[in-house]
Amino acid sequence: MxxxxxxxxxxxxxxxxxxxxxxxxxxxxxxxxxxxxxxxxxxxxxxxxxxxxxxxxxxxxxxxxxxxxxxxxxxxxxxxxxxxxxxxxxxxxxxxxxxxxxxxxxxxxxxxxxxxxxxxxxxxxxxxxxxxxxxxxxxxxxxxxxxxxxxxxxxxxxxxxxxxxxxxRGGVFFVAEVFGKAAHSGNSFHLGRSAIAEIADKIGRWFAMNQRFADRNMQINVGLVSGGQSVNSVAPYARCEIDLRYRTPQDRDDLVAAVEEIATTQVIDGTRGEITIRGEYLxxxxxxxxxxxxxxxxxxxxxxxxxxxxxxxxxxxxxxxxxxxxxxxxxxxxxxxxxxxxxxxxxxxxxxxxxxxxxxxxxxxxxxxxx
Missing domain, CATH: 3.40.630.10 (Zn peptidases)
Structure with a gap:
């Protein structure tokens, strides 16, 4: 053996x-x-x-x-x-x-x-x-x-x-994307819409779900983050990958809905968020x-x-x-x-x-x- x-x-x-x-x-x-x-x-x-x-x-x-x-x-x-x-x-x-x-x-x-x-x-x-x-x-x-x-x-x-x-526990893997608008970070910063700033806000809210739903024995983690086009540009794009763990089938729909609501609710006007489930455990x-x-x-x-x-x-x-x-x-x-x-x-x-x-x-x- x-x-x-x-x-x-x-x-x-x-x-x-x-x-x-x-x-x-x-x-x-x-x-x-x-x-x-x-x-x-x-x-x-x-x-x-x-x-x-x-x-x-x-x-x-x-x-x-x-x-x-x-x-x-x-x-x-x-x-x-x-x-x-x-x-x-x-x-x-x-x-x-x-x-x-x-x-x-x-x-x-x-x-x-x-x-x-x-x-x-x-x-x-x-x-x-x-x-x-x-x-x-x-x-x-x-x-x-x-x-x-x-x-x-x-x-x-x-x-x-x-x-x-x-x-x-069960688990759901997501990919979240934010689409913004590129601009020169010096001359025309005000014309840009930063996808990185938007996804950073979302990431904070996703991590806060660990306290918000502490009674559910759930856990959420953002394990990968990327984005931007150059250091001197307002970022037109950002993405992250999210790992959600939950205990019972009854919890799954509530928690997935909460993750998706954060993904598609914008703080910065002119940005847009999308989220996709890429894999799931039961x-x-x-x-x-x-x-x-x-x-x-x-x-x-x-x-x-x-x-x-x-x-x-x-x-x-x-x-x-x-x-x-x-x-x-x-x-x-x-x-x-x-x-x-x-x-x-x-x-x-x-x-x-x-x-x-x-x-x-x-x-x-x-x-x-x-x-």
Whole structure:
């Protein structure tokens, strides 16, 4: 498992690097097909292809779905700077826990059922390629797969506490643009309409939403800003990118409306604002069926000597798309790690095998699906 993890980590696969994301997919597909597991490639023109692998596909009942994404937040060249390494019981490298070790876990679980039997129905794994940028292209594929599933295990990294995730916030990514009027900043400043001044006012109001809606457990951040044409011009254009997080589906519409109202209400006459949603995650909200699946999984882990609980996390993941389809979903059942998206991201090596065993045991105990 560590050897395959090392191979995957040492391939740059940033979300916008289709070639790299597909190279990770090819390694996984070759590994699975060498063990008799057929892989279906679902092509995507702009992002990494989706790959679907199934064992026991002729067994009765709906499938049990394992999910994972092959993309990372790191650009080309990151592997050359800090390739896979191990020390003091941990593995390091770009994407080592988020979530290349989780991909390996899913592959080994499939291979174990294919070789040894014991699956209570079809077991499928879906390997996608754009989760870190809100899954815009893969979302329809995930939702279609969810319609065939009775349970979903998403191999995001286990929490640093060792827990799994039973609830997540949703998220919306926006691009906001302001159009003003250029003018010489000395001779004709009064003729200009500064898009930068206008977007700066808006940014202040967007950040103020964190206090305005503090009771909603929401969060908004402006992560990118650009604009202007030259230092000695009144800026005719500015743009920013906004990340909104919310807890419940009921909160989503109110908060999106508030973001959009700020975008399209002008302070400086003669400017104009536009805003577009560029990507969206759905929340994982508690359900009775989801709670039952978690208790089932926790019992299996407990029988292997793994003590864990479920927890709510502030981040988003593809598990929200399956949960929104009404499918019982558990997230962060991958090996334990921490500091994802950073230069010191790590994987706890001694969790790699036990976490895979816990999922496999939980699946085997689900039993055949009855009508």
């Amino acid at each position: 560590l050897a395959l993890t090392e191979t995957l980590v040492n391939i740059d696969s940033g979300s916008y690097d289709k070639e790299g994301v597909d190279a990770v997919g090819r390694v996984l597909a070759d590994w699975l097909e060498a063990r008799g597991i057929e892989c279906e490639w679902i092509p995507l023109a702009e992002r990494g292809d989706a790959i679907r692998a199934v064992t026991h596909k002729d067994a009765p009942g709906r499938e049990i779905l394992l999910m994972g994404h092959r993309d990372t937040v790191f650009g080309k060249g990151e592997v050359a700077k800090r390739p896979y390494s191990t020390r003091d019981g941990r593995a390091y490298g770009p994407g080592v826990c988020d979530m290349k070790a989780g991909l390996v876990q899913n592959a080994f679980i499939l291979a174990a059922f294919a070789e040894l039997g014991g699956a209570p129905g079809p077991v499928a794994a879906l390997f996608t390629g754009d989760e870190e940028i809100a899954t815009f292209h893969s979302r329809p594929i995930i939702e279609a797969e969810a319609k065939r599933a009775r349970a979903v295990f998403n191999a995001e990294p286990g929490r640093m506490s060792g827990n799994v995730v039973t609830g997540r 929340p994982v909200a508690p359900t009775e069926a989801g709670d039952a699946l978690f208790r089932h999984y926790r019992a299996a882990a407990g029988d292997l000597g793994i003590a864990l609980d479920g927890e709510f996390t502030l981040s988003c993941a593809d598990s929200g798309f399956t949960a929104a389809q009404g499918v019982p979903t558990i997230c962060a059942i991958g090996p334990v790690g921490g500091h994802a998206h950073g230069p010191d991201e790590y994987l706890e090596i001694d969790t790699v095998v036990p976490r895979a065993q816990a999922v496999a045991l939980a699946i085997s105990r689900l039993g055949p699906e009855t009508a």
